[in-house]
Each structure stands twice: as structure tokens, then as C-alpha cells.
Amino acid sequence: MNVTTVSYQIYKQAQHDSIAIPLKMSKNIILFISLLLILSILPRTHATVKYSITNTATQTPGGIRYETQIGFKHSKHILKSSNLFIWRLFQQRIKAERANVTHVHLLIDDMDGVAYCENNEIHVSARYIANYKADDIDDDVKREFNGVMYHEMTHVWQWSGNGSTPGGLIEGIADFVRLKAGYIPSHWVQPGEGDTWDQGYDVTARFLDYCEGLRNGFVGELNKKMRYGYSVDYFVDLVGKSVDQLWSEYKAAYHL
Ligand SMILES: [Zn+2]
Structure with missing residues (x-):
């Protein structure tokens, strides 16, 4: 018709x-x-990602705290907003530029540690949620959960140079995303602190933020370069200096 x-x-x-x-x-x-x-x-440039959430720890203190203080509705909002934030930061405007992921599953599990991401499943520890104590008045378990989610969602979408990117850089990029989203925990090192650029997590995240200051969009471009492989020379390609030189200039900038 x-x-x-x-x-x-x-x-x-x-x-x-x-x-x-x-x-x-x-x-x-x-x-x-x-x-x-x-x-x-219209071409499907904004293909949707399906999110699902499972609380496998409903009978534990953490599972109960998750449902009363964080909840499914808030989790779904964070899944979606962190996802869109990462696509923007990684400059992944169309599907061809992204990892082939159609479903992200969040699970709240009765386990040790904080969280991990494997096969597009984000596992968050119910025990961590149960024991989380806010450091200051602006902090709460929901804010910490948000930060953890931005970090883990980054692992869903970031490239790993086909497994050759150093683990410290992988974790540093995930924490850089957390930093840019405004969820820096109080226990993080301050800018300029740390021993090596690829120490990982907060140390590398702070260093990447310094590099981002030298070239806007640096981390997104670095991630793009790591789609099929990894070379330490990517730093030279992007800002014209070796990573070791950048690290010493970074330390010097903070008199450390
Ligand atoms: Zn991680």
C-alpha cells in the first residue's frame, strides 16, 4: 500500500x-x-546497544544496598550515558569506527575486588558496594558506582592493539575516561605524581590528561591508532615527542 x-x-x-x-x-x-x-x-549510523542488568547477589548486604541506594533505573541511565560519553571521547561517530558490540550486560556479583569487564559483561562486586565508605560529604556509593561504570564501560569499547597495548596504558585510558567524566576518587594521586608513565590507573590517567592538554583529542586519537597494533611511537606521531620525554616534562611541570 x-x-x-x-x-x-x-x-x-x-x-x-x-x-x-x-x-x-x-x-x-x-x-x-x-x-x-x-x-x-537512513543508514544505521546510530545502531543501538542493548543493556541488561542482573543482580546475582540479592540476598547479600551489597546486593541489598545496590537495590536501595543505586538501583536498576539509575544503572541503566549510567550504562547509556557512559556509553555515549565514550563514543564521543573516542571520536567513534559511526558504527564502523567502533568495536562490534550490540549488548552490554551489567552484573552485581557476590565477589571480592571492585569490578572487571570480560566479553562485554561488566561485573561489579556486591561486597565492594556493601563496604564502600564515602571519604567526604560530596561522595556517596552512587557516585563511586558511576566512576566504576565509566572505567569498565571504557574496556568494552577501547582498542587494545590486538592485545599488544601495555596493560598500564589500557587501565590508564579507562581511568582517564573516569577523570573526564568528573568521578575522580579522593584516593587518587595528584597530577605529576607517580614513578612511570605506564604505571597504570590514576598515574597514567593524570599523565594522559597532561598529553590531552598538549593536543586536544589526544586520547581518542591514540585509541584509534591502537585498533590493529601498538607502538610507543604513537606518542611521537601525535605530539612530536617520545613518551619518555613527555613523562620527564610532565614531572618537571609539577616540580616533581
Ligand atoms: Zn580496568
Whole structure:
């Protein structure tokens, strides 16, 4: 059935009441159906990602705290917002630029540690949630959860140079995303602190933030370069200096 047929039928059915109104209606319907047709032929550049959440620790103090102080609704919001934030930061505007992921599953598990990501599943420790104590008045378990989620969601989308990127850089990028999202925990090192650039986590995240200051979009571009491999020379390619030189200049900038 094409557009003309639909509008005609509407007009015929309504013509006993009025001519003017059905004509207007049919125009709106043509517009609406045209819009549907346009949407259906648009390339799927914004393919959706399905999110699901499972609390496997409902009977534990952490599982209960998760449901009362964080909850499924908030988790779904954070899954989606962290995902979109990472695509923006990684400059992954179209599907071809991203990892082939269609489903991200969050699980709250009765386990040690904080969280990990494997096969697009983010596992967060219910015990960590149960024992989390805020450091200051602006902090709470929900804020900490958000930070953990930005870190873990980064692992879903970041490239690893086919497994050749140093682990410290992988973790540093995940914490850099957390930093940029505004969820820096109070226990982190201060800018300029740390022993080596690839120490990982907060140390590397702070260093990457320094590099980002030298070249806007640095981390996103570095990630793009790591799609199929890794070389320490990527730092030279992007900012014209070796990573060792950058690290010593970074330390010097903070008199450390
Ligand atoms: Zn990690």
C-alpha cells in the first residue's frame, strides 16, 4: 500500500462529515508516513546497544544496598550515558569506527575486588558496594558506582592493539575516561605524581590528561591508532615527542 492509497482511504471514510478536516488529516498522515519511510532508509549510523542488568547477589548486604541506594533505573541511565560519553571521547561517530558490540550486560556479583569487564559483561562486586565508605560529604556509593561504570564501560569499547597495548596504558585510558567524566576518587594521586608513565590507573590517567592538554583529542586519537597494533611511537606521531620525554616534562611541570 503506498502513501496515496492511504490518504485516499482516510478521505473517503471521512467525507460525509467534512472535506476540509479530512484533507488536512490526510496531509499530516502523508507527512508522517513519509517520515517513517525516510527513517527506514537512513543508514544505521546510530545502531543501538542493548543493556541488561542482573543482580546475582540479592540476598547479600551489597546486593541489598545496590537495590536501595543505586538501583536498576539509575544503572541503566549510567550504562547509556557512559556509553555515549565514550563514543564521543573516542571520536567513534559511526558504527564502523567502533568495536562490534550490540549488548552490554551489567552484573552485581557476590565477589571480592571492585569490578572487571570480560566479553562485554561488566561485573561489579556486591561486597565492594556493601563496604564502600564515602571519604567526604560530596561522595556517596552512587557516585563511586558511576566512576566504576565509566572505567569498565571504557574496556568494552577501547582498542587494545590486538592485545599488544601495555596493560598500564589500557587501565590508564579507562581511568582517564573516569577523570573526564568528573568521578575522580579522593584516593587518587595528584597530577605529576607517580614513578612511570605506564604505571597504570590514576598515574597514567593524570599523565594522559597532561598529553590531552598538549593536543586536544589526544586520547581518542591514540585509541584509534591502537585498533590493529601498538607502538610507543604513537606518542611521537601525535605530539612530536617520545613518551619518555613527555613523562620527564610532565614531572618537571609539577616540580616533581
Ligand atoms: Zn580496568
